[in-house]
Amino acid sequence: MSLRVGIDLVQISRIAGSLDTFGERFLRRVFTDREIAYAHAAPAHAAARLAARFAAKEAAKKALALDGVSWRDLEVMREASGACTLALHGAARAAAGEATLALSMSHEGDFATAVVIASAP
Amino acid sequence: MTDHEPRIRAILKEHARLTKDAASLPSDADLYQAGMTSHASVNVMLALEGEFEVEFPDHMLKRSVFESITAIRTAIDELVAGT
Numbered sequence: 764m765s766l767r768v769g770i771d772l773v774q775i776s777r778i779a780g781s782l783d784t785f786g787e788r789f790l791r792r793v794f795t796d797r798e799i800a801y802a803h804a805a806p807a808h809a810a811a812r813l814a815a816r817f818a819a820k821e822a823a824k825k826a827l828a829l830d831g832v833s834w835r836d837l838e839v840m841r842e843a844s845g846a847c848t849l850a851l852h853g854a855a856r857a858a859a860g861e862a863t864l865a866l867s868m869s870h871e872g873d874f875a876t877a878v879v880i881a882s883a884p
Numbered sequence: 885m886t887d888h889e890p891r892i893r894a895i896l897k898e899h900a901r902l903t904k905d906a907a908s909l910p911s912d913a914d915l916y917q918a919g920m921t922s923h924a925s926v927n928v929m930l931a932l933e934g935e936f937e938v939e940f941p942d943h944m945l946k947r948s949v950f951e952s953i954t955a956i957r958t959a960i961d962e963l964v965a966g967t
Contacts, residue, residue: 773923781923785930793926821922833942834926854942 767881769825771818775873778817779810793817793834801841814875815839815868823849823866826881827859839866849879888960891935892953899927911953925950932956938963
């Protein structure tokens with residue numbers, strides 16, 4: 764079994780800046796419909812939620828050594844309990860092979876972070 | 885062929901959040917080493933798409949495509965030629 768880890772740190776105000784500058788183009792390019800709906804469910808926390816999800820996608824790309832895939836093919840899924848997992852689609856799923864992923868996200872102040880561990884048999 | 889480099893440098897100056905001056909950076913300098921984060925590279929990509937009226941396909945969303953001014957110019961030339 765091999766283990767790989769990825770981490771990313773994102774400044775929440777910079778994500779808010781991208782939303783101001785590029786609006787829907789930024790949202791639709793990076794996030795899935797479910798992720799956008801979850802972020803917009805709490806407008807005051809939208810930028811923080813999106814920043815944590817962006818960090819999760821980048822952390823997953825690092826853990827899986829993925830390049831040349833859409834951010835939308837790496838999706839943060841939120842379970843009823845509040846626990847979050849990563850779902851891979853399309854090219855990301857194909858490239859990840861049999862790897863299983865564990866995700867943890869956090870945010871404080873103006874920063875959001877995520878760690879992804881990828882385990883391959 | 886039109887030289888797109890001045891417009892690329894202007895976009896980098898506005899969106900890449902480099903620690904160095906985008907106007908005088910060597911064309912082959914590593915933009916990530918010069919301070920561009922993965923998030924800043926998304927802003928650069930979206931700004932390039934708006935400026936050159938192109939769309940980066942998923943397979944071009946690679947670290948190497950945005951790693952230097954030369955690499956970005958090559959990608960823009962390819963995308964503009966394809967439109």
